[in-house]
């Protein structure tokens with residue numbers, strides 16, 4: 261739970277679940293992709309990409325904006341009810357009634373807070389994923405040329421090489437029960453790389469002092485259209501479109517903080 265003033269900040273400034281979204285009265289929008297829906301084939305089909313980006317991700321954004329609007333309305337209502345309390349301080353029945361209305365608002369706010377957190381996580385996680393994959397023809401999956409020297413060195417140090425990193429992340433993702441994400445992360449506490457999973461749409465930033473470098477979407481909607489129930493094939497094929505250049509940039513920034 262967070263307090264009402266923190267809640268108001270969240271609503272006015274946009275969701276801050278792991279990643280900061282700036283701007284007062286900010287409306288979250290579906291990010292445009294840097295590539296066409298058909299350009300990740302044959303790893304991900306045009307049909308799957310259209311569904312994933314334009315339907316699933318769009319739904320997170322729409323639900324996030326709607327939930328934030330509902331929170332604003334409830335917070336305004338509670339502020340007005342609190343103001344009314346001062347005017348009826350001598351009338352016990354009216355005071356009780358106003359208090360009950362405020363309590364009812366608080367209950368609704370707690371539920372909306374959970375919904376905002378879920379949809380903000382979905383928006384953050386998917387936005388990061390679109391940035392960290394790209395068509396093979398544009399360098400996607402090109403480990404030889406696109407991983408920076410320092411990231412390559414740290415992968416060797418922390419995992420014993422890129423193949424081990426892949427095995428670890430695929431293994432972690434396969435072991436995830438239910439929906440969630442598999443992640444390659446930078447751990448700010450000891451300046452090391454690691455792999456981890458988060459459930460549902462929980463973010464890496466909410467899990468601890470981590471920076472998400474690359475995420476594998478382990479929800480069925482991320483692979484079922486193309487891979488049916490064989491998610492291992494999806495986890496193994498995804499490496500052909502990984503944007504190592506972007507991952508290296510995020511890593512360098514995290515290292516320099």
Ligand SMILES: [Fe+2]
Pocket residue numbers: 312316386477479481482
């Ligand atoms: Fe997804």
